[in-house]
């Protein structure tokens with residue numbers, strides 16, 4: 032090749048310098064390729080190739096065992112630098128293999144494996160590269176040859192024509208370009224070779240670091256081994272020492288066991304001895320225990336006996352205690368029973384019941400001091416004056432019942448109800464409220480307002496109750512309930528002919544009461560804004576007929592709301608109020624006198640002293656059941672009034688009226704009625720005889736008779752005349768919506784009004800009186816109520832008896848003692864007198880006067896009027912209410928103009 036280059040160089044010498052330099056380059060390139068190809072692809076042929084077997088041991092030797100100096104020598108050898116890659120890699124692989132074999136540690140092994148793997152890879156790549164380069168080199172050689180051929184051909188041609196030279200030059204130029212390209216490729220390959228060399232260096236560095244690591248690991252391992260060995264020796268020494276110790280301990284223990292065995296042996300011996308001692312002791316004590324057990328058994332037995340006795344005792348105590356508890360529990364029952372029995376005794380004795388009610392302080396009076404100190408459950412009441420000190424400041428009273436300030440209207444009525452209901456059994460009942468002004472009489476009797484049922488007072492509740500019960504009993508007893516309301520104002524007595532209103536429903540009752548309330552005289556005083564200035568009497572007449580036996584019963588209920596007593600200095604009354612107060616006080620002191628007389632069982636009871644006592648006469652003196660509500664104002668300023676009221680009430684509670692009797696008319700009455708009918712026939716016969724005699728006398732006397740008639744009026748008795756006059760009065764008052772007292776009856780018993788008549792008339796009168804007395808006595812003998820039956824059979828006689836009944840709305844029956852009878856008649860007389868006097872009879876009735884039946888012939892009157900009979904007042908029904916209101920409002924207006932002085936009545940007198 033060199034020769035070829037030289038040939039080419041010589042051939043090209045002198046042609047031109049460009050060709051020369053080109054040729055040079057081609058030659059250099061060819062040399063380079065040669066060197067390359069020789070170095071890489073044929074190491075064995077390389078003359079400078081290092082024979083590895085020359086310098087390092089073959090497989091039977093070891094790089095590992097080589098000393099460091101030898102290794103550095105090898106590294107310094109220039110032959111290594113020129114050695115083939117394959118040889119070097121073989122060296123690396125050998126070293127690694129050796130390292131792996133020599134070291135046991137895992138990590139160097141793995142690293143070595145990795146290194147080996149990498150080396151294989153490098154080797155493959157290097158081989159591949161070498162192959163490529165060899166191919167390239169052979170390709171280049173073939174190309175070069177072709178080029179040489181071409182160059183020669185071209186040189187040959189150059190010799191030819193210039194043109195050809197030019198062409199060749201062009202071709203040469205092309206070749207130069209190609210050459211430049213090839214040089215570039217060569218540069219690239221060179222760079223690649225450099226890169227590979229660098230990689231190789233890197234790998235070598237890695238290998239050296241790994242070697243270092245391996246060295247370190249080995250060192251550590253060796254250190255560890257040394258440490259372990261020293262530790263092992265220490266442990267062995269320690270164990271040996273411990274074994275020695277344990278052997279010592281074992282020897283000690285053996286010694287101790289021996290000692291313990293000796294000790295336990297001796298102890299066992301001692302215990303054995305003790306056991307024997309105890310056994311003896313036990314044996315000696317068992318006997319004593321047996322004795323004790325026996326003693327305990329007997330004590331136990333004693334205890335059981337004691338216990339049994341104790342239980343029996345307890346049981347006995349329990350029984351007795353139970354009895355006591357029962358007795359204690361029944362205490363209140365017994366108390367109630369006692370109270371009931373006491374009431375029954377009172378009933379039998381006919382005592383006036385007294386209920387005391389204390390009103391609460393009114394709104395605005397809360398700061399006032401109370402006089403009520405104690406209210407007992409059994410009617411005890413203690414009052415005290417908190418303003419006075421001392422031991423006698425407390426006063427105790429006892430009544431049938433005391434209602435405290437918190438008592439409701441319903442509570443009050445509940446305790447009154449049985450009394451009221453007895454009216455339906457034919458008893459006469461009177462309930463009146465007494466107390467100083469403003470103490471709550473109207474509140475108890477009427478209630479503060481009718482708007483709510485809770486406020487209803489005794490009156491409404493009583494009427495409602497009676498009405499309801501009468502309705503519920505209507506299948507067995509047919510009841511007629513009539514109501515009458517009168518008012519006594521300024522000592523003026525009620526109208527005798529006040530009509531009765533038949534109650535058909537509760538609504539009727541309410542309407543009637545409202546009318547009554549509207550008409551009541553009230554006025555404002557310092558003690559009560561709405562002070563009642565009159566005594567109000569609500570009378571309920573009940574007539575019941577037993578539908579089976581035909582027994583008829585009559586009962587009257589009088590509900591009286593008295594005007595309040597008052598100290599005029601406190602009530603600050605003047606003018607009309609003062610006059611009213613005087614009348615009220617006068618009537619109430621008269622009531623006190625009557626009560627005093629009754630309590631003393633005095634033979635004379637001064638009923639006549641006031642119209643009020645006349646009104647209450649039959650309730651206080653008859654055989655009625657009477658209840659008084661004593662109303663108290665708790666205010667300390669009313670202390671003196673309270674005490675005097677309570678004293679009065681105490682006196683009232685001591686009044687014995689006698690056992691009340693039911694007004695039943697049974698078979699006996701009917702028999703008597705027949706007797707009366709017989710008497711009536713006899714009287715008729717006598718009358719007929721008298722008439723005939725009178726006729727005969729008239730015929731005989733002629734002129735004289737006519738003059739007598741002119742002077743003395745028609746041939747009638749003075750009584751008849753009296754009746755006629757009375758009827759005339761009645762008619763007059765009837766026209767003026769008022770009525771007047773028929774004084775007929777007064778001539779029967781008294782002589783104050785007997786007129787001077789003929790002797791004949793006197794005889795006649797005497798005769799009639801005798802007949803009446805006979806019939807009356809007969810009636811009284813059997814049953815006092817028979818008089819009513821008699822009266823019912825003699826319609827004409829009604830007028831005369833009506834007089835008494837109407838005069839005295841509270842009259843239930845005739846008095847049974849002469850004094851009382853005389854009182855009644857006297858009172859009637861007084862009334863009769865008063866009709867002509869300044870004290871006119873006030874007509875406070877709210878009932879319109881019902882027209883009286885036309886007077887019968889004088890003849891008939893003259894006979895039938897000989898016997899009295901009760902009034903047959905026409906009963907109004909619900910449909911009459913408008914008329915009632917009309918009448919009532921008229922009366923009301925008359926009061927407004929001149930209260931208490933009925934002008935109508937006055938004008939009629």
Ligand SMILES: Nc1ncnc2c1ncn2[C@@H]1O[C@H](COP(=O)(O)OP(=O)(O)OP(=O)(O)O)[C@@H](O)[C@H]1O
Nearest residue numbers: 390468469470471472473474479559562563594595
């Ligand atoms: N139990 C009570 N509970 C609440 N307020 C009552 C009670 N009793 C009375 N009052 C009130 O006391 C005031 C006086 O009562 P009431 O008019 O009934 O007395 P009175 O005795 O009838 O008086 P007078 O004799 O002057 O007519 C009224 O305002 C009434 O509402």
